[in-house]
Amino acid sequence: MNVRELRKHADELRFTPQDPVRWLAPRELARTAVKAGLAAVFADYSDKREIQGALESSLLSAPLKNPGAEEIWVDYVSDIGDGFDATSSVAWTLAADELDVGASLPLRRGSLLVLGGDEAYPVASATVYEDRMKGPYRAALPTAEDQPLMVALPGNHDWYDGLTAFLRIFAQGRRIGGWQTRQTRSYFVVQLPQRWWLVGLDSQLGSYFDDPQRRYFESHLSAGLLPGDGVIVCSAEPTWVKSHDEVNAFNALHWFDRNIIRTRLDRETGERVQTGASIRLWLTGDKHHYSRYAERFPGEPFGDHEPLPPDPRRRQMVTCGMGGAFLASTHRLPTSLPLPPSTSRMRQKDDPPSAFARAQHIHPSEQESRSIARCVAKPWSPHWLPRRNRGFALMAGMLHAGLFLLLSFVFALLQGGGSPVAAVRRSGAGDLLWFVGVGLVVVVALLLSRACSLFLTRRRRHPARASALTASLAQIAVALTAMLTTAIPFPRSWPGWGVLLVCLGSAALAGAAVGSELFALWVLRARGGAVAEWAMSAQSIEDHKGFVRMHIAPDGILTLYPLVLERICRDWDLQDVEDHPAARWRRPVPSSRPAARLIEDPVVIARKVRTP
Known part of the structure; x- marks a missing residue:
């Protein structure tokens, strides 16, 4: 049965499956414009991040079930809360015990699931979260013995109600199906095995880092970093790409790198000292495609037809916002990025700036992206x-x-x-x-x-x-x-x-x-x-969905597996579920599970930095 037929069983499902948002519909244009304006007011006059300073703060760790584990699998998915078919197809793939995609080992379900932002479309509310995110994810994984941890970042659509619904859903320790939530704020630090750290930043609609957030990261992250530690930073949008047109877009993330990760304040001397740690991977969504930028070492040649060879010493910047929202284009992505740009207004910045080059494999490919984009103006196309x-x-x-x-x-x-x-x-x-x-x-x-x-x-x-x-x-x-x-x-x-x-x-x-x-x-x-x-x-393309699965091995090597579902499921069956004898409900089950494949070869990232 399709989404329309599933809606007739909303009481049994405990949520109402939704169609994809039609972004150019007059009602959606007007509603989004109003909410965006109100969000800007909240950002300036009622920033809930300042209020969060009074909430309890703690350092998270994963996996929950086995704190002393020597390895871990981590899933990252972003931009998820749109149409039911796409969101549920991705959720069911995430919930599978393991995936066989032709890699050297089966990809096991993550003990940690990171939601990278925009968990609800078009604007956040308790009902929208229930119907577009919680319901599909609860149905995909009702229970799990290994108690996977779920952490979430707010994107701009989560901020449109001033972050009220987001904090109620993700910051009160509630379960979402088999996933456990533990964060108490809109940002977090998770300590992982083998001296890896995962950080979630709340940049609040692209603005500065508030003082409570800064103090939180100084206490729970910077103070605990040791030489050779590796850090994974998750942000709400790929400001490194935006810096190509807006030279100051990357400033906040660069400040975080310099002042929280690479250095910390010595309370006794009042001077900044090196931590010896390094951000090895930047992860984000917001743009609904997959792209990767790899660090280019000084003096290393690079051309459009000569991609950088794989090297675990390279830092990586990855955008993967394919968790459910419409597919986005890739053919306008810049091929090279100096970060931060030399013309940015930062007083303290790296000189010379770090250089990053776009990897060869993106999804959709440049040619496919151009072809798909043109369909909006083709009267014979179903996406006209x-x-x-x-x-x-x-x-x-x-x-x-x-x-x-x-x-x-x-x-x-x-x-x-x-x-x-x-x-x-x-x-x-x-x-x-x-x-x-x-x-x-x-x-x-x-x-x-x-x-x-x-x-x-x-x-x-x-x-x-x-x-x-x-x-x-x-x-x-x-x-x-x-x-x-x-x-x-x-x-x-x-x-x-x-x-x-x-x-x-x-x-x-x-x-x-x-x-x-x-x-x-x-x-x-x-x-x-x-x-x-x-x-x-305008086309609201539901296919081409995906996420990133990562593995931290006992030797400390991080391997990144970017996955895509070329076709999502549009035909569903109903299945009875028993939580306990007194509570029964039904969940939608895909009639045939969508197949996942690798977008590119696994990306290997070493934890410890060595000069090439």
């Missing part, structure tokens, strides 16, 4: 913008009906007043054609003027933001063309309001189809920013 977002097509149609009325009244005023239909009948089709022609010439002239302005100012050299003016002019051109329907020789017996309704309908249809198509082409034209991301979010 108005077909995938009917609410957007309706909004575009209503907008063009309004533009038609506005332009028609302007034409009537130029013709001496009266209703638009009467003005056309009185003046004839020739005058209407003249009005539409002049309007189109003005639109084209403005577009050419803007193109010349961009050329002369050389802004075309930079990752250009799509111009709202260009999009508006294109829509006006469609509305002007739709006005030609009033020149149709309607029978004189037709009342004016009847003719007007037919013309409004024609304008609405043109806006829904042609207007949406022009909007899709405008989105594809964008070279960066939020508008460029609409090419993928």
Whole structure:
């Protein structure tokens, strides 16, 4: 049965399965905009991280069941709380006892599950968490004897309610199926076997680290670091990639590296001393694809066709936000990153900056990413913008009906007043054609003027933001063309309001189809920013989901396995579950479990840094 049929059994399931969010639907656009604005207010005036300073804080450790274990398996998944099919397919794959993907050993289920942010879409609330995250994960793993630990970071969608629901779900020690929660704040430190540490940072919508968080990491992390310790840092977004366009984006993470990991304050001398520890792996989600940047050693050559050879000494930066949300593009990712950029405003930064190069294997590949993105503007594709977002097509149609009325009244005023239909009948089709022609010439002239302005100012050299003016002019051109329907020789017996309704309908249809198509082409034209991301979010592609599984071996070597499910499950059965004799419920079970495969060869990372 599909999601719609499963919803009929919501009482038995204890949650209501949800469809994927349609991000360009008018309601979602409006709601997300309002929540984002409110979140910004919370960030400035009601930062719950400051309040968390009064909560109990502790150092976590994993695995819970066997604290003295010499090895551990860790799972990382991010951007999970969207449509039921995708989220549950990933949850069931995570919950499997082990996965056979052709690696040198079977990949066992993680004793630690890290949720990397955006656990609920489109905005956080108790109900949204229950239906989009807790329900699917509880169904995938109702119980587990090994008591795997679950820790979570808040992403921007978790912050849209000021972090209220997030703290209730993840910071009160409650179980989510077989997974155990233990954190008490929106950030955490987990001590792992073989002198590895896993850190979760709450950067609060991209801003600074608050004082309680700083003190927490100084006490529970920095003070315990020893020379040769390895650190895994999980953050809410890949600011290392953002630094390519925003030079100060990586500053906060670089500050954390310099002042918490590599050095600590000596309380007796008041000076900073070296810890000898190192961040070996950065992990994040937010962007719904897989990409990896590997450290480039000084003097090491690198080219687009000459990827860096594997070397366990390299630090790695990994983005994997494929836990359930729509697939994102990869073809605009930079190939090389100096971190932090030399032009950043940091007073204390590495000189020369560390250099990272993009790995050869990403998902989706650049070619596939471009091909998928273009589907938003292909009318024959099932992912065409108005077909995938009917609410957007309706909004575009209503907008063009309004533009038609506005332009028609302007034409009537130029013709001496009266209703638009009467003005056309009185003046004839020739005058209407003249009005539409002049309007189109003005639109084209403005577009050419803007193109010349961009050329002369050389802004075309930079990752250009799509111009709202260009999009508006294109829509006006469609509305002007739709006005030609009033020149149709309607029978004189037709009342004016009847003719007007037919013309409004024609304008609405043109806006829904042609207007949406022009909007899709405008989105594809964008070279960066939020508008460029609409090419993928508008399609809400559910396939191509995945996560990262890691293994820390007894010799201290960390091996990273990036996994992808090319196809998710869309057909489910119901199964009875017994928690205890007095409580029964049912859970959705995949009719056939999706197959996982490796995106690239396992990535080996040594804990101890040695100079090449």
